[in-house]
Structures are given as structure tokens and as C-alpha cells.
Amino acid sequence: MLIESLVKSTVELQGFRVTTVNYDGDQLEAKLAPDRRYLPCCGQCDRPAAYRDTRRPRRFRHVPLWGIPVDLCYSPRRVNCEHCGGIHVESLPWVSGKRRFTRALMVTLATWARVLTWKQVAVLFRCSWGTVAAAVDEAVSHGLAHRDLSGVTHIGIDEISRKRGHVYVTNVYDLNTQVLLWSGEGRGLQTLEAFFNFLGEERSARLQGVCCDMWQPYIDIIQTRAPQAVLVFDKFHIVQHLTQAVDQVRRDEIRDKGAEHKALMAKTRYIWLKNPWNLTDGQRVRLSELETLNLKINRAYLLKEAFREFWDHGPAAFAKLYLDRWFWWATHSRLKPLRDFAWMLRRHQEGLLNYFRMPIDNGIVEGLNNKAKVISHKAYGFRTAKCFIQNLYHCMADLPLPRTMHTFV
């Protein structure tokens, strides 16, 4: 009797009962029967309806017990439904639609898919990859429909590449709760439009801060769709642009000065780009040697290091003074990449200084993006962007899972 109670405690069974549980050496089979105190419910409209006939027995895979596969066996009834008219198979509370897996098993698959690859889950539970995909799909749809977005006030926009830089996915994060809010294919105007359509006017109006890269299409859309929000350009993106500019100076100089300079510059790339406190002792010595040579790259390096202090020069009015000085220096440096960078900052100065009015940045996004990269790496078989995005939601959006009788920790 104990085993019947066990099965019963893991399956949604109102209106049904477990009659017997058999073990044949390979698997447990629990036979279910209707509880005669309840009328069957129509599978279409879920309302009680008159019994008509009984169909052939169906089997449903349930969560394995002690590693032993468990099957539920039940002969569904058909009903004459007067509410929606016609003959329908009754609704079965332990399963959704025509699935061969119980809801509890689907949730179990989805739960494991948060930590293992879909393929591993499929092997572990002896089901197909497609079933795991379906389980994640169900869990995500449920989670998206049941999550609470009322407290979203500060968001960060970022993009990641899938398939080595060929396909882009734009992610929007909630900077307060540090979870993924929305993810969409592409990285253009339309993608961000799609996000705001999803968010809706009311919630867009509640946004207080938006953090993103200095990119005109983004800026235009944010200013149209959430004009009240303070637009802050992301510190990390800015540093990334600056690093790229410094690296461009290094490459230009190598190109202009030829082979001898190339030899001199061998293995110095990270010396110029890394934060000074991350340099090894050897690199530090090398840097001090190179600093005496009056190289363009050295001037770029000094500009980069000087810009670091900008972030400590709040409030905004003081930061602006610092930025003006730095701008003058950069634009008179005769280093084109740095000059371009300086002009880019000047064009986006307001959003840059907004950092001192609302200090938000996409720092947390960095960590989440690494997680996304892990997901895309371990994701065998994510041929479509949809699967990939589903998995991002599944692993990074902290979505509520469907509740089942059986909960897993």
C-alpha cells in the first residue's frame, strides 16, 4: 500500500485513484482508475460531462523512482459534452495535451536542463532530445506568463554573439534583480523595438534608468519609447571602445614602421591593454623600457590610463571639466583612433555624464554574459536561435517553474 501512496503523492490525481502498482523487474507500473465520486471532465472545456465510453489503455512515463522507470497506465474515458458540444476524451490532470510524459516528469526534465545539457538530460531520462526541448519550452512559457515585471525600473541592454560572431542576440537585463528580462534575435533597431513592444507602454513609462552602448539607433528608440528614463552609457562598453582604439594605434604603428618595429612590439599587446595592476613583473619591466622610446602606442597608453580617472571625478560638473581636459589632450595627440574615440564621447557627452547622476552600469551583465556563453558552448544542437533564446530564458531569467505535486530541490 505504501508504494501506491507514494505514486499518489507525486501525481495530480483529483478524480482518479491508484489501484495497483506492479514491479516486473524492469519497471514500476501504476494502474489508475477513475474515482467514481467524480464526473469525468471534458478535455476541451474542462467542465464535468456525461460518460460515453472508455478507450484503450494509455501509458504515461512518470518520474523514475530510485532509478526505476515508472509508468502510469490508464484507460481514458470519452464524454458527451453539452458545453462545447460533441464527443471528447476526458481531461487528465497529470498530463498536458497528448503528451506521453506526466507533467511532473516534464518539470523534472526542465529542472535538470538548467544544469545539464539537453543531450545529457535526454540520456539520463532515456527520452529524446526533442522531449527535453519541449519540456524547456513548456517551462519557459509557463515562467514567462507567471513572472512579475511590475518592479522593473532599471534595465541594461547588451548583445552577445552566437556561432562565433555570426548571429547576434540582444539581451535586456533587469539591473535590480540581475536577471534576464528579454532576449531577441538580432541587434538592430527592430530588435529593440520588439523589446519595447513586449514591455508595453505602461511598464516603459515606469523605467527610470537605461544603460547601453553609445549607439544611435538604440538612443533614438529609448528616447522615443521611454523618454523619462535617464540614459546612461555603459562604462564597460566605453572602456571596450577605448581599448580597441589603443589596439588600433598599436597596429597602425606596426604597419607604418615595418618589420623592425613589429619585432619590438612582439608580445606586448596585453601590456598596453591590460590594467597596470594585472601586469606580471616581467611585463612591468618591459613596459618601463618601452616607455622611454617615445612611441605612439605609449602616448595612447597614457591617454587610456588617464581616462580611467574620469570615473572618479564626480559629480557631473567636475567630471565634465576632467572630460574637457582629456578631450583636448586626445584630440591633440595626433592619434586618429583616440581622436575618433574622443569625438564619439563628445557626441554622447550627456549620457556619459549621466553616470554621475545615476550610477548604473552593465557590470552585472558581464557575469550573466559569461553564463550565456557557457550556455551557447554547452548547447549541442541549438541550431535555431529560438532554442538558444529559450535556454537563455530558462537558465538566466529566474522564471518560476510550473508547480507540481512533486517538487524538487
Ligand SMILES: [Zn+2]
Ligand atoms: Zn467540453
